[in-house]
Structure formats: structure tokens, C-alpha cells
Amino acid sequence: MDAQADETFREFVANRSSALLKTAVLLCGGDRHSAEDLLQNALIKVAGHWNRIEEPEAYVRQVLYRQQVSRWRLRWPRRELSVAEPPEQNPAADAVSAAELRLVMRGALAKLTARQRAVLVLRYFEDLPEADVSRILGCSVGTVRSTTHRSLARLRALAPELAALGPAEAEQQPSHLESPVEVRP
Template structure:
């Protein structure tokens, strides 16, 4: 890669890495370390082809999705074992309702399968139509619909607090809440 291409790649990474990391965190179910690895691998693949890419962000996102698909298809997922208490525990929790809701949603998302989580992220966080999600994941539109339906039902079971008392779904903030839970 020549100096000019390297400079443009570095500018792209500086400008878009936080947004791409949010997507990667959602795809990995809230596992920030796995998300950083996922994004790093996607950026490495992008850097290798940088001069031939017309739309870099779309390319990186596609690589993220494809790598996540490969992760969930592994027969033996290589994951770290979560522990009950984080070593950094001890900070005062944020008492705001929005932060609580985001944490609740993140926890519920992490309990979904990788496929369910990926479908929900693509449909609601990335706001892609069902046909585009199906094309990205290499499956039928019917599979996307049924997976979305089952995933939302599972989210309602895991986190009934996300559904408003009148049955209407609360409007999540676009800060980190990718899923609009519908009744």
C-alpha cells in the first residue's frame, strides 16, 4: 500500500472505528474483547484490499457479518468462559433508566444464539430490509422472518421489563439499543 492509500485508510479507521465497534459488540453479544478481535480482523482484510474498495464502510461491515457467521458455524466455538464477578467491579452503577435498559437489553442479547443476535442486529440496528439480511446471511427471507420472530419472542421471555405495561414496546435510544421489541 502506498503512502497516500495508507493515510486514507488510517483516516477511515480513525473516523469510523467507534461506530464499527458498536456493531461488532452487538454481533458478539456484548463481549467487547471478541468484538475488538472481530473488528481488527475485518480491518486487516480491508487494509489488504484497500485500493480496490469503492465503499469501505460497507465492505468492513460485510466482513464483520461474514466473520460472525463463520464464528457461529464453528462446531467448537472458541470462547472465553464468563465469570460471575468482573475484576473491575466496585464502581457505582449508573442509576439512569436508559442505561439500565441498555444493560438489560445487552444481557438479554448475549443469551441469544449468535445467529439470532446477528439477524436482530442486521434488521434493527443496521435497519436492513429482510431481503438484504437474507442476502447478507446467505439464507431465505422466510428464514430471516422466522428467526426474527423467534428471537424477539426469546428477548421478551428473557427481559419482560423491556415491554411497556400497556403492551407497547418502549422506544430504545439509538445510543446502544439495537432492537425495538414489538408485541
């Protein structure tokens, strides 16, 4: 890599790594350490091809998704997420703070399979159409639809306190919640 390409790569990493890390955290079910490893490995792969990449962010995201798919195909053992204090089990809808809501969402996402989590992240966090999700994950559009349906149903079952938020209340929550799904009662 020449000096100019090296500089543009460093700028890209400095400017976009936090957004890419958020996606990686969601793909890893809230495990920040795995997400950091996932992002670091993706950036290492991208660095070798940097001169040939036309859309760097899209390319890095594609590498993230594909690496995560490879991880769950290998069926790596799941790790527990350690937190200082366990989140509340049944907080009232009007008393749910943004931090509690993120913890509940993170916990529920962590209980989904890696494929379910990947589909939800791509569909709702990345806001990709079903056709793009099927292309990225290497499956049919029907598989994306059925996995999305089953994943949302399981998410609702795992986190009923999210279903207590109606569409109006969910819209009033701060946008930094990074919730990849819209939960309807």
C-alpha cells in the same frame, strides 16, 4: 499499499472505528473483547484490499458479519460476560435508567444464539431489509423472517422488563441506547 491509500485507510479507521465497534459489540453479544478482536481481524482483511474497495464502510461491515457467521458456524464456546455488579432483575419501568436498560439488553442479547443476534442486529440496528440480511447471512428470506420472529419472542421472554416499556416510553429513551430491537408488549 501506497502512501495515499495508507493515509485514507488510517483516516477511515480513525473516523469510523467507534461506530464499527458498536456493531461488533452487538454481534458478539456484548462481549467487548471479542468485538475488538472481530473488528481488528476485519480491518486487517480490508487493509489488503483497500485500493479496490469502492464503499469502505459497507465493505467492512460485510466482513464483520461474515466473520461473525464463520465464528458461530464453528461453534466457538461462549464466554461469560463479567461485570462489577449484576444488573437488577426486575426494575420498575419508570425507574429504568439508560445504563440499566443497556445492561438488560446486553444480557438478553448475549443469551440469544449468534444467528439470532446477527439477524436482530442487521434488521433493527443496521435497519437492513430482509432481502439484504438474507444475502449477507447466506440464507433465504423466509429463514430471516422466522429467525427474527423467534429471536424477538425469546428476547421478550429473556427480558420482560423491556416489554414493560410501551412504544411511547421507548421513544423517550435516549438514542444512544443502541437497542437493536423494538420491544412491544
